Amino acid sequence: MITTSPEITLNNGIRMPALGLGVYRSSPEETRSAVLTALQRGYRLIDTAAAYGNEKEVGEALRRSGLRREEVFVTTKLWVDDYGYRNALRAFEQSRRRLGVDYVDLYLLHWPVHSDLASTVASYRAAETLLAEGRVRAIGVSNHAPEQLAHLLARSRVVPSVNQVELHPFFVQRDVRAFDARHGIVTQSWSPIGGVDRYAAEGPAVRDLLAHPVIRDLARRYAKTPAQVVLRWHLDHGLAVIPKSVRAARIAENFDVFDFALTPQEVAEVDALDTGVRGGPNPYWL
Structure with missing residues (x-):
């Protein structure tokens, strides 16, 4: 098992692990043990957010x-x-203190507020100010559609490093990936193995990517799990990826994807x- 994730060079020269651990929907206690595990x-990227309520535990595990x-x-x-210039600066400092770090490697705007x-x-x-002052090493956005990113690019100085x-394979976001690539923005996948289709859906709307025959056939072909096949698909597309788990065995499984590649x-x-x-939510809803 390879114990180090490959890295992606961001548009400002900073190197970021291609695969990391996400902690969305992880309770504080689960977060502490999951991050430490x-x-x-071998994970070297941890992705959290102020809204997750577990920044403190991420810092403790670190x-x-x-x-x-x-x-x-x-x-x-x-x-x-906490949007707005002064509010954002204050909120960042609160996040930094909860994490217990001197700087943050990547600071993202969580959602676009399309109505504002x-x-x-x-x-x-x-965020640009934080970058200029060295309090963050890279900045970016989350959940931005191309139209919203274009609006931001026309009114900012620093091109986001990450969107x-x-x-996931049920929602491949070709337009977003193409826009990001044209502007040198790394696309990073949340819910990469389709978990959002299970926890955010009900009844017949539930879709289980890991049970799909195409994924299961590839898993048998490579002697891997369906989740590992899906994570490899992201990496083979050059995407960054942050699978979430609080189970030690699954955390290890999700990292064991660097010894094979799909054709x-x-x-x-x-695809x-x-x-x-x-x-998940539509970026035009807020």
């Missing part, structure tokens, strides 16, 4: 791991209630599973 298994601060890439996000894009732009300008969006034809077979239907 992940760091012990310190308990014994790793040097510069060995772990820490991402957190600004929640929409001016506040989104003002918040991003605050973190819902992305271009197999990647295309998985063809796209439904065009998102499982």
Whole structure:
């Protein structure tokens, strides 16, 4: 098992692990143990957010791991209630203190507020200030559609390094990926193995990506699990990916994806599973 994630070079030269641990919907206690387990298994990217309510536990696990601060890439996000230039600067400082770090590696705007894009732009300008002052190493956005990103690009100085969006084989986001690539923005996948289609749906709307025959056939072909096949699909597309789990065995499994690769034809077979239907919130709702 390879114990180090490959890295992606962001548009400002900072190197970011391609695969990390997400902690959305992880309780504080679960977060502490999951992050510590992940760091012990070789993960070097942890993705949290102010809205998740577990930044403090991420920081505690980081310190308990014994790793040097510069060995772990820490991402957190600004929640929409704190949008606006001054509010964003204050909210960042609160996140930094909860994490117990001197700096954050990547700071993201959590959502665009489509009904008030001016506040989104003002918040991003605050992130630009944090970057200029060295309090963050890279800045970006989450859940931005191309139209919203274009609006932001026209009114900012720093091109976002990352756009973190819902992305999995049932929702491949071709337009977002193409826009990001044209502008040198790394696309990072949340809910990469389709978990949002299970926890956010009900009844007949529930879709289980990991039970799909195409995914299961590839898993048998490579002697891997369906989740590992899906994570490999992301990596083969050059995407960054942040699977979430609080189970030690699953955390280890999700990291054991660097010893094989899908063929271009197999990647295309998985691409063809796209439904065009998102499982999570629409970026135009806020």
